[in-house]
Amino acid sequence: MRQRCPSPQTILVLRALLVRSGDWRYGYDLSKEIGLQSGTLYPVLMRLADKGLLESAWHDSDRPGAPPRHAYRLTQTGVAFALASTDATVSVQGGNKPMPA
């Protein structure tokens, strides 16, 4: 099946997740950090998880009495995809053409 180009919102999420790709991130914090509404962020995260690019886990909160949080981070495939996607976006936006070797 043809691989579609990620949307600008997906690129934003991928970039944010790529910054500290080993760290687990949370929905609310990501939403605040990127400036994306949760209504846009969560469908993007779900799509990434469906494609095996994102893994999720439940983490106990360090705040007493607060519920466990659903945490997300890129898988290895996700990191490779994010790198390729964000590079492609930069080269399209910057008008860069691949240099001959």
Added chain:
Amino acid sequence: MTRRLPRILCTVATHLLPASRRSWADGMIAELSYADDDRAALRFASGCLLAAVRERARDADTHIMAGLWTIAVATAFYAVVQLSCAVRGVAVLLGARDGMRDALLRHGASSTVIASYEAARPAVVGCFLALGIAQLATAWFLSRGQVRPFATAWCIALMIAGVAVAIQLSIIPASAGVPSEFHALLMQAVAVPALLVWLHRRQHHLRER
């Protein structure tokens, strides 16, 4: 403002999200506790509700059920029409005025045709009644996604409709101005399987996405 409204919105979102997204729904509710203030919590919860609506709209099973229900409602409507014809037929058998007989007379039908029509009337009324019941059953099984009982009921309905049309055509050959069930029957015989095939393909396409 308290966190009550955001919690309600997130709970609605939980119910809207497909079952396969259960952990995401729980994750959204948990995140509410970490919102900076009530305003932020409300904004976050509204977004979660929107995300749930979007996910529900994309869900392949939801598409299939909506499609099945649409066909089921159309079939049920058709069944009600057949049953109302049966009720009118029973009224005619009990002595009410027969509009169809009047139409035949207006179109210059011979006394032999009228006599055949009157003789076949109980059978035609029985066909309408059986057809209405069979189609109601078809709609019911379709709405519940029970494919085998649906297929059985649909075949029975089609056979009854075929018998009704055969009786009608044997007495009154289709002509301009004389109502015939034939076109409706043909449309149903083709439209229902065509819609189901289309739905099946769409489901396949959605699952592949």
